[in-house]
Amino acid sequence: MADLPPLREVIARHDLRASKALGQNFLLDEQLLDRIAAIPGDLGDSAVLEIGPGPGGLTRALLRAGARVTAIEMDRRCLPALAELGEAYPGRLRVIEGDALAIDHDALMGEPYAVVANLPYNVGTALFTRWLGGQEWPPRWTSLTLMFQQEVAQRIVAAPDSSAYGRLAVLAQWRGQAKLAMKVHRSAFTPPPKVMSAIVHVEPGAMPEGVSALALERLTAAAFGQRRKMLRQSLKGVPGAAEALDTLGIEPTRRAETLSVADFVAIARELSAGSSAR
Incomplete structure (x- = not known):
């Protein structure tokens, strides 16, 4: 287990202020982060894709859980902090600088992988619908464990005849199982967002026959x-x-x-x- 400085110290040392333009809100509570990393189950020696790691709070939890992490980050201010984390866990963290929407995740990972991410709010829905789309099924990802605004999370797991039920619910549920795994209070973030958040966990299910x-x-x-x-x-x-x-x-x-x-x-x-x- 790597001996790492507190996240607040890392953020201060690298002057990492959360960017509103990039939809960033940092999670610093390591116990909470460990609980999030536990949602997909045992990640020991599993390939995990993380989007928008920022200073690496969730990344630390995933590494502590034994995962081999590939993290895509477009904010180059965060790269030095992530590089330090990679040095603390040799061979276990690969950081890709770039836009997650412009990268072929299956090609990047090259093996079955779980997705675990505190998604930037401004790209979360676009990434989610992309992971759910496509005719090939089951997908290369084994599960999705994703942080959304609570309103979006409720739309994903909604049942018919409810105000939240819509396109996201159907796309998430027609060939998969989606559940609300955890609610996260706005006060857990730095800076606190204006809205509450929640984590959705999705596992692929059977593909209905004869459906495009x-x-x-x-x-x-x-x-x-x-x-x-x-x-x-x-x-x-x-x-x-x-x-x-x-x-x-x-x-x-x-x-x-x-x-x-x-x-x-x-x-x-x-x-x-x-x-x-x-």
Whole structure:
């Protein structure tokens, strides 16, 4: 176990003020960080991808848990602090300077990997939908353990007929299991954000047969893009949607938030079948 200086000392020594432009909020409570690192289960000698490590608080916890960490950081001010951490854990930390949205994570990792990250608020949803997208399933990632604003986290795990239920919930749940693993008070961060945060844990599940991920993404984008309208209106621009609703016995006067994840999968299956037939 490496003997490391307190995080506050590292931040002060490297003059690392959290950047609002980069959506940064630093976590310094090491007990809390260890609890986050424990959410995916035993990480001993596991490959872990971390996005936006900042001064390395969560990175330390992951290394303490025995993980081999690849961290992507675009704020070069943080690189010297991360380099020191790498020296304390030889061969266990690889730091990549760059934009996580512009990097092929599967190619970078080269093996199955868990994702554990206190995501920068400004890119969290974009990264999440990217990890959930794509036709190939199961994915190369084995689990996602991610910090979001609490409102976003609740949207990911929401059930039908709730105000939080929408496109994110369907994308997270149609071929995976998503749960709210932990709430994190705003006071745990430096500086404290204006909103509360929460950690979502997602594990990939079985891929429903006969469903195109692209069809489901287009379907949910249309359905929830006009969520206050009836399906016959919101899905008007989706070829074959009216016929799919009729085939499945789903009333076109319903609204998107009343449909279950299974309903959306069934509609997407009909759309995929219709597209293949044309």
